[in-house]
Amino acid sequence: MNAEYDLFVIGAGMAGITAANRCASQGWKVGIVDTLPYGGTCALRGCDPKKILRRGAEIIDDARLMHGKGINQSGLTLDWPALMRHKHGFTDDIPGAMESTLKRNGVSSFHGDARFVSRHHVDINGEQHSAARFLIATGARPRPLEFSGQELLVDSTEFLNLEALPRRIVFVGGGFVSFELAHVAARAGVECVIIDHGTKPLRAFDPDLVDLLVRRSEQAGIRVHHSTSVSAVTHTSTGFHVAIERDRATSNIDADLVVHGAGRVPNFDGLDLEAADIAHGPQGIDVFGHLQSRSNPYVYAAGDAAGTPGERLTPVAVFEGKVAASNMLKGIETVPDYAGVPSTVFTIPELNRVGMLEQEAARDGREISVRYHDTSGWYSNYRIGETTAATKVIVDPATDLILGAHLLGPGYSEVINTFGLAIKLGLTTRQLKSVTATYPSLGSDLGSMF
Ligand SMILES: Cc1cc2nc3c(=O)[nH]c(=O)nc-3n(C[C@H](O)[C@H](O)[C@H](O)COP(=O)(O)OP(=O)(O)OC[C@H]3O[C@@H](n4cnc5c(N)ncnc54)[C@H](O)[C@@H]3O)c2cc1C
Numbered sequence: 478m479n480a481e482y483d484l485f486v487i488g489a490g491m492a493g494i495t496a497a498n499r500c501a502s503q504g505w506k507v508g509i510v511d512t513l514p515y516g517g518t519c520a521l522r523g524c525d526p527k528k529i530l531r532r533g534a535e536i537i538d539d540a541r542l543m544h545g546k547g548i549n550q551s552g553l554t555l556d557w558p559a560l561m562r563h564k565h566g567f568t569d570d571i572p573g574a575m576e577s578t579l580k581r582n583g584v585s586s587f588h589g590d591a592r593f594v595s596r597h598h599v600d601i602n603g604e605q606h607s608a609a610r611f612l613i614a615t616g617a618r619p620r621p622l623e624f625s626g627q628e629l630l631v632d633s634t635e636f637l638n639l640e641a642l643p644r645r646i647v648f649v650g651g652g653f654v655s656f657e658l659a660h661v662a663a664r665a666g667v668e669c670v671i672i673d674h675g676t677k678p679l680r681a682f683d684p685d686l687v688d689l690l691v692r693r694s695e696q697a698g699i700r701v702h703h704s705t706s707v708s709a710v711t712h713t714s715t716g717f718h719v720a721i722e723r724d725r726a727t728s729n730i731d732a733d734l735v736v737h738g739a740g741r742v743p744n745f746d747g748l749d750l751e752a753a754d755i756a757h758g759p760q761g762i763d764v765f766g767h768l769q770s771r772s773n774p775y776v777y778a779a780g781d782a783a784g785t786p787g788e789r790l791t792p793v794a795v796f797e798g799k800v801a802a803s804n805m806l807k808g809i810e811t812v813p814d815y816a817g818v819p820s821t822v823f824t825i826p827e828l829n830r831v832g833m834l835e836q837e838a839a840r841d842g843r844e845i846s847v848r849y850h851d852t853s854g855w856y857s858n859y860r861i862g863e864t865t866a867a868t869k870v871i872v873d874p875a876t877d878l879i880l881g882a883h884l885l886g887p888g889y890s891e892v893i894n895t896f897g898l899a900i901k902l903g904l905t906t907r908q909l910k911s912v913t914a915t916y917p918s919l920g921s922d923l924g925s926m927f
């Protein structure tokens with residue numbers, strides 16, 4: 478068809494920007510639109526600002542761990558407004574920089590809500606644009622909750638923009654968002670409570686390490702309730718009552734702020750996917766492995782909005798954006814390789830995973846060798862006074878290949894990348910052990926973890 482654009486990208490987060498730049502660099506006429514400033518969740522409302530705030534919390538925690546070991550931590554406090562200014566020093570320049578790069582690469586940028594009006598047309602602010610293909614990269618939004626008063630909750634974006642921290646925060650949901658944000662707030666002196674309705678929070682992670690992390694969280698001032706559901710949130714004269722239920726017994730928790738950390742769902746608000754025959758489900762746009770829509774061949778999807786087996790993480794959004802671009806440009810059907818993608822919960826200390834859980838291997842009936850170590854007494858952790866650290870590596874005894882690695886400890890979010898590499902490249906523990914690491918470093922601990 479004779480369309481205005483070869484490709485129109487909806488959503489200027491990591492998936493959308495990656496694909497737009499790739500296709501424009503190959504001479505395609507590309508348009509991109511976002512409702513919000515360019516940069517997406519990770520750079521503006523997720524990974525990056527969160528980890529800047531975490532840095533302040535880490536320093537408080539580091540000093541506490543070294544108290545009586547040469548550091549006098551009294552008087553050390555977290556200056557939230559100054560930390561927020563530090564965060565803005567990074568985030569404020571992102572949208573302009575991202576949009577300039579896109580423009581320099583020849584991509585036409587638009588601002589507004591995109592809405593499909595046909596298989597080849599979108600409406601933005603009342604103007605229609607035609608394209609031969611579309612990439613849906615609209616990300617995710619907080620999952621709608623079912624209890625009364627759910628509209629009183631703030632989401633992670635609002636938390637990451639708070640001008641001041643309140644005294645008491647309840648987090649609904651015991652996943653990435655609640656644990657990471659509670660670990661920051663607790664180090665600023667906030668009383669935090671996490672409420673999760675599952676039997677154990679952070680269910681995608683190794684349960685033994687989760688138990689250790691929950692204990693360490695409680696020592697930091699975070700109460701964790703499992704098997705507990707929120708039945709209502711109501712206003713009080715000073716804050717909120719959070720009504721909770723466990724084993725049919727009800728009680729209330731008072732809070733000054735209630736935060737949504739109960740999951741995210743693909744964001745199709747206002748897109749009118751039906752107008753372009755784009756099938757979708759709870760996991761996202763219904764796509765083939767090569768990221769093309771199953772119902773409309775002119776549409777691809779990538780990142781949090783795509784119904785793929787990939788986890789909802791930034792590196793996955795980036796490589797799905799690359800694969801979608803390459804498939805559209807070359808007319809091929811390459812599928813993304815999800816092997817060896819690590820994930821980290823940036824608590825203090827952090828919890829990491831790559832590959833299989835012990836329980837998943839057992840469910841598959843695989844013979845495995847489990848190498849568990851309490852690493853809290855190892856030199857690296859003794860040096861900094863850390864009391865909670867452990868590693869669990871799952872090895873295939875027949876081939877010596879690493880099937881999974883689970884690490885809880887300070888700095889282990891760097892070590893997990895090596896395990897990711899080993900899984901992706903099919904390295905054995907013998908090969909990993911043959912690597913000489915600088916000493917003393919976390920890398921030099923790796924050989925003792927299996
Ligand atoms: C608090 C938080 C912390 C996180 N921390 C990490 C982390 O440490 N590491 C990690 O790997 N992942 C992290 N994630 C997940 C990561 O941010 C996402 O997986 C990633 O940003 C997804 O990228 P994306 O391009 O698919 O979507 P997004 O970055 O969400 O971009 C989608 C864009 O589409 C736009 N959009 C939506 N609908 C429309 C429309 N109709 N018209 C126009 N524009 C539209 C949105 O405004 C948005 O800017 C975190 C997420 C959150 C919420």
Ligand SMILES: NC(=O)c1ccc[n+]([C@@H]2O[C@H](COP(=O)([O-])OP(=O)(O)OC[C@H]3O[C@@H](n4cnc5c(N)ncnc54)[C@H](O)[C@@H]3O)[C@@H](O)[C@H]2O)c1
Nearest residue numbers: 650651652653654655672673674675738739740741789821
């Ligand atoms: N470090 C990172 O990589 C990072 C950080 C933040 C977010 N993310 C991404 O964002 C996604 C969303 O994060 P999240 O923490 O909101 O979700 P999550 O899926 O990680 O965890 C949600 C938790 O809330 C619980 N829950 C759901 N409804 C509930 C209810 N009504 N009451 C009590 N508990 C309830 C679930 O059992 C689950 O444990 C993540 O899955 C991840 O993909 C990643």
